[in-house]
Amino acid sequence: MNQPVNSADIHKAIVEQQAAQDRRKMILNGVLLVFLLAAPFMMYPVFLMKILCFSLFAVAFNLLFGFTGLLSFGHAAFLATGGYTTGYLLSNYSGLTTEMGILAGTLASTVLGLGFALLSIRRQGIYFAMVTLALAQLVFFFFVQSPFTGGEDGMHGIPRGELFGLISLDDNMNMYYFVLAVFIGCYLLVQRVVSSPYGQVLKSIKQNEARAVSLGYNVDRYKVLAFVISAALAGLAGSMKSVVFQLASLNDAHWHMSGEVILMTLVGGMGTLLGPVVGATFVVNVEYQLSQGPLRDWVDPILGGIFVLTVLAFRSGIVGELQKFVKKNLG
């Protein structure tokens, strides 16, 4: 960087670097896609679907936390609202096709997300986290008290039904490819949002809110929209999860779930697109592996330990650290 260079050279270098990055990204995404398409032939599809649902949940959360800088400690409320709404509708209205039920669940958590956002958006940082946490707790108590959720027992035997009234989702393979399609669609949507001018504004809010305000952006409106999109996608994740497992329970509404999605995002790498997916895969796998072994009672403290370690030593998460490594060594 010390020798004199003209701006055209710099520009060319940047363009080339960008192109190289894009190529790497394309290759990576292609490999991932092939893997996801082939995965159910090698692994248990229900387990893969669990990973996909939690990945979507974490991707949704990351849009708010990683890209906008708002730490919501109440995202469990959206996961649960999606799940319960879809579960209730599919269980009680047999004429409803599965995708309608999922759509309704998503809509319900979108509306809830708007309510949350309007109440909390004026608060910042940790204050925002506490407000969303308390609001989610209110939702939790509502689900505990409401008869339709089945209270502590949860909602069982939700029918998977038929997609568009045609394709039976009782078959795990059909179900898997449906979940995968929805997941990829949402992932691309978030990718589009983040790289759009709107997404750039979100990032600028995260970096320096005061400056974004002084540049004339109505910051609150941007944040509300980000919150609503995030809530909608989290609700969609919950809806699909309830269909996959044919079960919706209070676990999804508990604030531990809000903590877990933070962990997933943080471990994977907040503010990166792939990070939450990697993080969700990691956490779900750790939980599963632990629950099979002699450490099955130690899941919580071990997750807590991962939390502490990540915050202390790897704040950029798995993907973030890898990106740093690649940038340093491959340019």
Place this chain on the structure above:
Amino acid sequence: MSMIFGVPLAVLSGQLLIGIINGAFYALLSLGLAVIFGLLKIINFAHGAMYMLGAMVTVLMFDALGVNYWVALFLAPLVVGAFGVLIEYFLLRRIAGQDHIYSLLLTFGAALIIQGVLVNIFGVSGLRYTMPDMFKGGVNLGFMFLPYYRAWVIVAALVVCFGTWFVIEKTKLGSYLRAGTEDSQLMQGFGINVPLLISLTYGFGVALAAFAGVLAAPIYSVTPVMGSSILIVVFAVVVIGGMGSIGGAIITGILMGVIEGLTKTFYPPASSAVIFLVMVLVLMFRPSGLFGKEA
């Protein structure tokens, strides 16, 4: 029997008393949170775990060593406070310059570890702690029966709350604390050991939680998970009171306990949610909290 709004007076005053007692715990806990937040800008998610540790330490010291209640009242906060100082020194200090969000996440992780380990050792069913003999029984006030221990809880909580407020707002030590967080470099320059001050402040806030834990041991069931549910309520109390305000935390704590008690009398199903409803209302009409100053 006299009735008020269709509820017997004895029932109403009984619920009111329970409300005030719960309020005393909310006040102590939210005070500790407010001290830690106001002075260190740390949201202490491990506060519930520290409250639980206070109660557990009391029970275990009694079972193993026969340490009586009065000694525990001083010893348990000391032990837990020292533990807090260690957490501050070894964990929180490492992320001091980072976004405050990380301190929240770090203490959340720490709380998971503490609670999870204790659940594995002691299970989730309650440990028993017998009330000291001198607190057995109570006094009949004419319209209600007031157990001695409950009266003591209220008095003890109020004294500690007021003492804390006085020290932080009115004494020289308190002014050092406040100045140390305002401009730590300048305070260092004046020859004051700011890192030590920070460690001790965190330890003190945590000790307040442990003190609440000791008070709780004879009347609530002592389990490793007792802190996790009360923590969220206390967060709501802090939001209602206004984050930085120490006096606000105390008043709001007691007020919310009373409101919860009244709701339990008149409309039981809403009792666990009412504090969160109040919080929503406060956020709508006074977003910085009842006693908060910052916009």
